[in-house]
Amino acid sequence: MKVGFYSSMTGMPWGGSEVLWSKVAHRLLNNDIQVTVNYRWWENAAPELDHLRSAGATIWPRRDPTWRSWPYRMTSPRNLESETSHVRRWIAREKPDFVLVILGYHLDAVTPATELIRREIPYAINVQAASTEALEETDLEEFRAAYRNARKVFFVSQENLDRVETNLAIELHNAAIVDNPFNVQWNANPCWPSDQGRLQLACVGRIHFTSKGQDLLIPLLKQEKWRDRNLCIRLFGDSQGNRTQMEGLIERYGLQSHIQLAGFAQNVEDIWGNHHGLILPSRFEGAALAVVETMLCNRICITTDVGRNRELIDHGETGFLAAAATVELLDAALEAAWKKRGDWRSMGELAGRRIRQRYGSNPVSDFYQQIVDLGHIQ
Numbered sequence: 001m002k003v004g005f006y007s008s009m010t011g012m013p014w015g016g017s018e019v020l021w022s023k024v025a026h027r028l029l030n031n032d033i034q035v036t037v038n039y040r041w042w043e044n045a046a047p048e049l050d051h052l053r054s055a056g057a058t059i060w061p062r063r064d065p066t067w068r069s070w071p072y073r074m075t076s077p078r079n080l081e082s083e084t085s086h087v088r089r090w091i092a093r094e095k096p097d098f099v100l101v102i103l104g105y106h107l108d109a110v111t112p113a114t115e116l117i118r119r120e121i122p123y124a125i126n127v128q129a130a131s132t133e134a135l136e137e138t139d140l141e142e143f144r145a146a147y148r149n150a151r152k153v154f155f156v157s158q159e160n161l162d163r164v165e166t167n168l169a170i171e172l173h174n175a176a177i178v179d180n181p182f183n184v185q186w187n188a189n190p191c192w193p194s195d196q197g198r199l200q201l202a203c204v205g206r207i208h209f210t211s212k213g214q215d216l217l218i219p220l221l222k223q224e225k226w227r228d229r230n231l232c233i234r235l236f237g238d239s240q241g242n243r244t245q246m247e248g249l250i251e252r253y254g255l256q257s258h259i260q261l262a263g264f265a266q267n268v269e270d271i272w273g274n275h276h277g278l279i280l281p282s283r284f285e286g287a288a289l290a291v292v293e294t295m296l297c298n299r300i301c302i303t304t305d306v307g308r309n310r311e312l313i314d315h316g317e318t319g320f321l322a323a324a325a326t327v328e329l330l331d332a333a334l335e336a337a338w339k340k341r342g343d344w345r346s347m348g349e350l351a352g353r354r355i356r357q358r359y360g361s362n363p364v365s366d367f368y369q370q371i372v373d374l375g376h377i378q
Contacts, residue, residue: 147170159307
């Protein structure tokens with residue numbers, strides 16, 4: 001048996017949307033099931049792809065016709081293979097028995113679907129994030145066909161499922177919700193940090209204004225009332241195009257003591273040994289791992305009502321939800337949290353209990369079994 005994985009990832013060499021499928025791929029290889037991966041070519045390839053190759057997977061890097069790096073800048077884009085042709089050749093050569101198509105964003109095309117349908121190869125789709133952005137009417141029938149013909153369409157939150165059904169204007173009877181793997185121990189319990197009169201929040205996620213909304217923290221904290229309060233927010237995560245702007249905004253408004261850039265953290269649990277809670281002003285999400293990990297570490301979350309947040313956080317009990325990603329609504333949520341700051345520790349402990357009731361302890365095993373069952377893999 002052979003399982004194919006096609007990822008639509010384009011924004012960066014690797015991201016959170018790639019963790020679940022890649023871990024499942026490793027488990028398949030460990031059970032002597034062949035794996036083939038179709039992934040965008042990057043000049044600095046993600047080491048995770050090399051790990052899969054070393055484990056026995058075949059990797060098919062697809063090249064963007066607009067890529068101008070050596071030696072492709074010497075080649076006319078017209079002479080480079082289109083993505084559709086590349087995917088067809090991949091399917092024809094590898095002959096997978098089942099394919100999982102991973103979409104990092106709900107508007108990403110399900111490129112392999114037409115060829116898989118034509119060859120009667122079963123496939124599933126995993127949508128990792130959805131926003132309010134609408135699908136163009138000209139693409140509607142192509143998307144509908146791709147989703148309807150999938151054996152299963154996996155989402156990471158009910159909110160994302162609802163958004164996609166609205167975009168497609170159909171009901172997806174083949175939809176299901178799955179959990180993503182997290183980067184802390186299931187029984188994580190970092191020590192509560194000493195506040196010493198100062199409360200410290202962490203904002204965990206790539207620095208990307210369009211999705212994570214860190215730019216909203218500037219007009220929020222430049223208000224006089226927050227300048228006068230002993231509160232500090234530290235941003236953890238790599239830049240996805242907006243670190244320089246964030247640095248400039250912090251300097252412009254003199255917020256160095258209130259907002260700090262802490263870089264990428266290798267150990268997520270270590271963050272929570274020094275912070276009292278999470279603030280995440282996301283404009284859209286799938287299922288923010290930062291929220292899951294924060295709650296597993298017995299900390300509160302202050303975030304927007306996007307993605308899976310409403311399914312995991314009980315407003316006023318285990319965290320605080322802003323109805324949308326605006327400065328005014330985020331300010332109201334942070335103000336509500338500030339008024340209950342003496343309860344943050346007990347609220348975090350309740351958050352830890354509730355997340356363990358609402359989220360799977362082993363998402364990789366659970367998803368692996370679903371893939372095996374869908375593909376009739378032996």
